[in-house]
Amino acid sequence: MRIILLGPPGAGKGTQARLIAEHYGIALISTGDMLRDAVNAGTALGKKANAYMTEGRLVPDNVIIEIVMERITAPDCKTGFLLDGFPRTLAQAQALRKASIVIDYIINIRVDDTHIVERMEGRRVHPQSGRVYHLKYNPPANLNKDDITGEPLIQREDDKQETIKKRLSIHHEQTTPLLNYFTEWSETDSDAPYFSDIDGVGSVKEVSQRLLSTLEGRSLGFETITDTNFDTLVEMHPLLVIIFTAKWCNPCHALIKTCVKLAKEYPDVVFGAIDVDEQPSLVEEFDVQSVPAVMVLRERVVIFAETGLLLPSALRSLLKRAKSLKA
Ligand code: ADP
Ligand code: AMP
Numbered sequence: 001m002r003i004i005l006l007g008p009p010g011a012g013k014g015t016q017a018r019l020i021a022e023h024y025g026i027a028l029i030s031t032g033d034m035l036r037d038a039v040n041a042g043t044a045l046g047k048k049a050n051a052y053m054t055e056g057r058l059v060p061d062n063v064i065i066e067i068v069m070e071r072i073t074a075p076d077c078k079t080g081f082l083l084d085g086f087p088r089t090l091a092q093a094q095a096l097r098k099a100s101i102v103i104d105y106i107i108n109i110r111v112d113d114t115h116i117v118e119r120m121e122g123r124r125v126h127p128q129s130g131r132v133y134h135l136k137y138n139p140p141a142n143l144n145k146d147d148i149t150g151e152p153l154i155q156r157e158d159d160k161q162e163t164i165k166k167r168l169s170i171h172h173e174q175t176t177p178l179l180n181y182f183t184e185w186s187e188t189d190s191d192a193p194y195f196s197d198i199d200g201v202g203s204v205k206e207v208s209q210r211l212l213s214t215l216e217g218r219s220l221g222f223e224t225i226t227d228t229n230f231d232t233l234v235e236m237h238p239l240l241v242i243i244f245t246a247k248w249c250n251p252c253h254a255l256i257k258t259c260v261k262l263a264k265e266y267p268d269v270v271f272g273a274i275d276v277d278e279q280p281s282l283v284e285e286f287d288v289q290s291v292p293a294v295m296v297l298r299e300r301v302v303i304f305a306e307t308g309l310l311l312p313s314a315l316r317s318l319l320k321r322a323k324s325l326k327a
Contacts, residue, residue, distance in 0.1 A: 001024045001026055001080040001104055001105075001215075001250060001253040002026075002080050002081055002082075002101075002102060002103045002104050002105075002250075003020065003026075003080075003081075003082045003083070003103070003104065003105045003106075003107065003215070004082075004083045004086075004087070004103055004105070004106040004107070004193070005017055005020075005082065005083070005084050005107055005109060006106060006107070006108040006109070006175070006178065006179070006182075007108055007109035007110065007111065007200060008111060008113075008116055008168060008171045008175075009116070009120065009164075009167045009168065009171060010111070010115075010116040010117075010119040010120040010123070010164075011109040011110075011111040011116065011119075011200050012109055012111065012119070012200050012204070012207055013084045013085065013109060014030060014032070014033075014084055014085075014130070014132050015132050015138065015204055016109065016204075016207060016208055016211055017030065017082050017084040018131075018132075019204075019208050020082055020208070020211060020212070020215070021081075021082045023212070023247070024080060024082075024247055024248075025079060025080075025247070025248060026077075026079055026080035026081050026082055027074070027076040027077045027079075027080070027081040027082070028081070028082050028084065029068070029071055029072065029077075029081055029082065029083050029084065029086070030084040030085055030130060031064055031067070031068060031083075031084070031085040031086045031088075032084070032085045033130040034067060034071070035049045035053060035059060036053075036127065036130075039053065040127065045063070045067065048063060049063065053157070053158060054157050054158060054163075055163070055166070056158050056163040056164070056166035056167040056170065057166070057170065058088060058089065058170060058174065061089055061091040061092055061095075064086065064088075064092065065091075065092055065095045068083070068086050068092075068096075069095075069099065072101065079248065079250065080250055080253075087178060088171075088174065088175045088178075089174050089175065089178075090174075090177055090178065090181060093178050093181055093182070097185070103193040104193060104194065104250075104253050104254055104257055105193060105194050105195075105196075105214070105215055105253075105257070106182050106193045106194070106195045106196075107195075107196055107197065107198060107211060107214055107215070108179060108182075108195075108196070108197035108198070109197070109198060109200035109207070109211075110197050110198065110199055110200050110201075111200040111201055112201075113168055115201060116164070116168060117161075117164055117165075117168075119134065119137070120159045120164045121159065121161065121164070122134045122135040122136050122137065123155070123156065123159050124140070124144065124153040124154065124155060125153060125154060125155075125156060126146035126148075126149070126151060126153055127154055128146075128149070128151065129146070129148070129149070131146060131147070131148070133153060137203075137204070138204055140153060179197075182195040183195060190261070193257075194257045194260060194261070196214050198210040198211060198214055215253075216256065216273070222256065222259065222260060222263070222271050222272060222273065223270060223271070223272035223273070224272070224273060224275070225242060225272040225273060225274045225279070225282070226274075226278070226279055226282075227279060227281050227282050230282060233270070233272060234300050234302060235300070236270075237270040237300065238268075238300055238301065239268065239269045239270070239300070239301050239303075239319075239322060239323070240269070240270050240271075240272060240300065240301070240302045240303070241259060241262075241269055241270070241271045241272070241302075241303045241315070241319070242271075242272050242273070242274060242286075242302060242303065242304050243255050243256065243259060243271070243272075243273050243274070243304075244273070244274050244276050244283065244304070245273045245274070245275055245276065246275060246276050246277055247275070247277070256273065258315060259271040259315070262315060262316070262319070266319060269319065274286075286304060294318060294321050294322045301322045301323075303315075303318050303319065303322050
């Protein structure tokens with residue numbers, strides 16, 4: 001699973017990034033954290049970046065592109081990664097695309113400026129780990145102390161009112177155009193990342209539920225299939241595509257992405273997923289090894305698909321076969 005989280009500074013990207021990266025067991029890459037570590041360590045990168053960051057300006061594209069390109073080749077990114085804070089300019093997005101780095105999902109977290117100012121002013125961080133708190137919305141158990149280590153929390157240099165305004169205006173000027181760029185890309189290229197946005201206003205838990213729903217296709221009618229709802233789903237839907245997935249399986253996420261795209265083309269077809277780790281009895285019953293398969297179950301047509309069907313064209317031809325069976 002390779003994910004990019006977009007959104008204005010203070011939208012909650014870092015907060016959500018931690019939860020999502022942990023959920024999928026993927027590497028978390030926060031360019032802001034990498035730069036702050038470099039500043040604290042006094043490295044050449046830190047010396048270059050320091051003035052830009054303190055003033056709320058963006059670090060030059062060539063600097064940031066180089067560190068991200070290097071970071072994503074590290075071994076911990078093999079199972080996937082989540083980018084928080086990159087890309088932030090068109091040049092950064094184009095560099096990612098030009099390098100043919102496969103990204104499965106790009107999710108923009110929408111929060112308007114009035115909420116942003118309050119969020120950034122109340123933000124407190126544990127600099128050693130990057131853990132993020134909010135005085136009012138996400139307070140630590142003990143005032144100004146990190147929940148895990150008990151070490152003091154600090155307010156970021158760039159979370160002062162004047163810098164916040166500057167960062168927001170830079171965001172609107174340089175990062176907002178990325179939304180059009182990714183919309184256009186996803187509409188014109190079937191291999192493009194799946195691009196969507198979610199409402200970032202609500203509790204941290206509510207926002208992470210929206211994010212997970214989008215990442216698992218549930219918000220687009222993708223059903224989570226369990227042994228309790230399996231029969232009802234088959235009975236309710238004349239044509240059902242079921243895929244086998246696992247949280248740790250990168251190709252499975254790509255297959256969900258394919259299905260989510262096809263779901264728009266085939267509104268009469270219902271798509272769903274069986275998690276192989278959570279539903280062992282269903283996996284046994286339908287023998288994952290024998291898929292892809294088109295089956296008639298209780299007079300309903302069911303397609304079982306696995307990661308051999310990553311290409312939308314392959315799934316399309318199965319759907320054609322299934323439709324003729326249904327007729
Ligand atoms: P970003 O990484 O996008 O700059 P953060 O994750 O650091 O944003 O969040 C900014 C501030 O808002 C932090 O203080 C965080 O605790 C708080 N925050 C995050 N999500 C929410 C939320 N859903 N509601 C209210 N405050 C939030
Ligand atoms: P963040 O922690 O994401 O809010 O980033 C803090 C600061 O780091 C930003 O205000 C920029 O100065 C710098 N920075 C982080 N990511 C990038 C990026 N992709 N491009 C340019 N500057 C960045």
